[in-house]
Structures are given as structure tokens and as C-alpha cells.
Amino acid sequence: MSIAERQDNSALRGFAFTFAAFGLWGILPLWVKTIDHVPVIDFVAYRILFSVPVAGCILLLLGRTADLKAAFGQPRTLMMALLTGTLIAVNWGIYTWAILVDRAVETALGYYINPLVNVLLGALFLRERFTGWQLIAIGLAVVAVAILTVQAGGLPWISLALAFSFGIYGFLRKTLPIGPSQGFFLEVLLLSLPAFFLLIWVSSDGGKVLFDRSPSETVLLLLAGPVTTIPLICFAVGARLLRYSTVGLMQYIAPSLIFLIAIFVFNEPFSGWQFLAFCLIWTGLAIYSWSTLRGSRANS
Numbered sequence: 001m002s003i004a005e006r007q008d009n010s011a012l013r014g015f016a017f018t019f020a021a022f023g024l025w026g027i028l029p030l031w032v033k034t035i036d037h038v039p040v041i042d043f044v045a046y047r048i049l050f051s052v053p054v055a056g057c058i059l060l061l062l063g064r065t066a067d068l069k070a071a072f073g074q075p076r077t078l079m080m081a082l083l084t085g086t087l088i089a090v091n092w093g094i095y096t097w098a099i100l101v102d103r104a105v106e107t108a109l110g111y112y113i114n115p116l117v118n119v120l121l122g123a124l125f126l127r128e129r130f131t132g133w134q135l136i137a138i139g140l141a142v143v144a145v146a147i148l149t150v151q152a153g154g155l156p157w158i159s160l161a162l163a164f165s166f167g168i169y170g171f172l173r174k175t176l177p178i179g180p181s182q183g184f185f186l187e188v189l190l191l192s193l194p195a196f197f198l199l200i201w202v203s204s205d206g207g208k209v210l211f212d213r214s215p216s217e218t219v220l221l222l223l224a225g226p227v228t229t230i231p232l233i234c235f236a237v238g239a240r241l242l243r244y245s246t247v248g249l250m251q252y253i254a255p256s257l258i259f260l261i262a263i264f265v266f267n268e269p270f271s272g273w274q275f276l277a278f279c280l281i282w283t284g285l286a287i288y289s290w291s292t293l294r295g296s297r298a299n300s
Contacts, residue, residue: 026257
């Protein structure tokens with residue numbers, strides 16, 4: 001096989017893995033809705049606990065456990081993993097609650113805003129310079145948020161909380177000196193003990209534990225492990241095989257699917273003001289993506 005053929009094969013595999021990751025994240029609301037009677041905090045605890053064995057098995061199969069042994073001897077790494085794990089757990093909680101109370105449209109908006117939040121964080125903390133096009137894209141996002149704030153009488157806090165919690169998570173996640181798969185396992189492992197005691201406390205207070213539920217509920221909750229872990233692993237693999245700009249464009253698959261599910265499956269209301277705000281965000285993202293692609297081609 002020639003070098004060009006190997007590169008094409010790697011790109012195709014990278015596209016498949018990345019598409020699978022964003023596609024699974026995009027249809028996640030359908031699964032969340034099936035367990036709408038489980039309290040949000042319990043649901044997040046199950047996601048944490050059941051992700052540990054799945055992520056652990058994947059690491060064993062890939063033979064990537066050496067970094068973990070080193071990480072356990074570094075208090076700073078453990079504290080940072082605990083912080084990033086807490087951030088992603090908060091993100092899961094807000095996302096789940098929003099889906100359950102029929103505000104999936106706002107979650108889609110949050111994940112559309114996220115790339116622009118990443119640009120903002122890079123400028124604030126890494127001293128990266130805004131390009132003119134990036135400033136226009138961020139400006140359009142600010143106008144969209146202002147429109148929604150005036151229309152609703154308050155900030156679209158769900159969208160902003162999701163965008164900033166995930167943005168800060170990704171920003172801090174880069175400081176962990178271990179790979180993405182190992183880092184995720186470390187995060188859920190550190191959070192597993194609090195999650196376990198939370199479920200014990202819930203059961204002692206009269207709440208249901210896993211095996212007090214119906215067989216169908218139990219199966220759906222057991223799926224929390226693979227549903228949480230598999231997309232992250234697919235993303236980690238795909239991101240290594242594709243150009244950063246390609247991954248950046250593909251990340252809009254997830255919020256687009258969430259948006260379509262919210263409107264056409266969950267039948268959530270979608271006002272003219274929301275449509276105007278989304279149009280501004282979509283325009284900003286188109287400008288941002290175009291400028292990113294242009295910069296990537298100029299540097300290649």
C-alpha cells in the first residue's frame with residue numbers, strides 16, 4: 001500500500017470514528033427521555049459509576065495503563081482530573097435536566113456557542129489573538145444571546161452554562177499530562193466514590209437503587225456506561241486521524257441533530273426570536289469555520 005493510500009485510509013477511519021462520536025452525542029436526548037422518571041442527580045451518578053468499568057476495559061484492551069500508574073503518584077494531576085471530572089459532571093447534569101424539562105433547543109444552542117467560547121478562552125488565558133473574522137463571529141453570538149435575553153426576560157443560562165462548562169473543561173483538560181482515554185478513566189474513577197455514596201444516601205432516604213427498579217429501567221441505566229464512554233473513545237481516536245479543522249467542522253453534527261430532535265420529535269416550541277438568534281449563531285459559525293479553514297490551508 002502506498003503512502004497516499006495509507007493516508008486516505010487513515011482519513012476515512014478518522015471520519016468514521018468522529019462521525020460516530022458526534023452522531024451518538026446528537027441522538028443522546030432520545031435515550032435520556034426514556035428514563036425521564038429518574039432524578040437527574042441519580043442519573044449523573046449512574047453515568048459516572050458505569051463509565052468506570054467500560055473505560056477501564058477499553059484501556060486494558062488498548063494496553064494504555066502505564067500513564068495511569070504515573071498519574072496516581074502526582075497529586076497535581078489527580079487534583080486537576082478531579083476538577084475536570086467535576087466540570088463534565090456538572091455539564092451532564094445541566095444537559096440531562098434541560099432535556100427532561102423540554103428545553104433541548106437551548107442545549108443545542110449551547111453546543112453551537114461552544115466553539116466561539118473556546119476562541120474567547122484562548123484569547124483570555126493563552127493570549128491568542130482574535131482575527132477580524134473571529135471577532136465578527138463572536139459579536140454575532142453576543143447579539144444572539146442579547147436577543148434571547150430580552151425576549152425571555154433573562155439570560156439563556158442553560159445554553160451559556162453548557163457552552164462555558166464544556167469550554168472550560170476542554171481548556172483545563174489540555175493540562176492533564178495523559179491521553180484522552182486515560183484522562184477520562186481517571187476523571188470518572190475519582191468521582192466514582194462520591195457517586196457511590198450519593199446513591200447509598202438516596203436509597204437510605206427512601207429512593208430507589210438500581211436493582212429496585214424494573215428490568216427495563218435497569219437495562220437502560222446500565223447502558224449509561226457504554227453510552228457515555230464509547231463516543232468519547234471514538235472522538236479521541238478520530239481526532240488523532242483527522243485535521244483539526246475537519247474535526248472542528250464535524251462538531252456541529254451533534255447540536256444539529258439535537259436541534260432537529262427537539263423540534264420534530266419532542267415538538268418543542270420554537271419562536272421567531274429564537275429562529276433569529278439561531279440564524280445569527282449559524283452565520284457566526286459559518287464565518288468562524290471559513291476563517292479556520294482558510295488559515296489551515298494557508299499554513300499547510
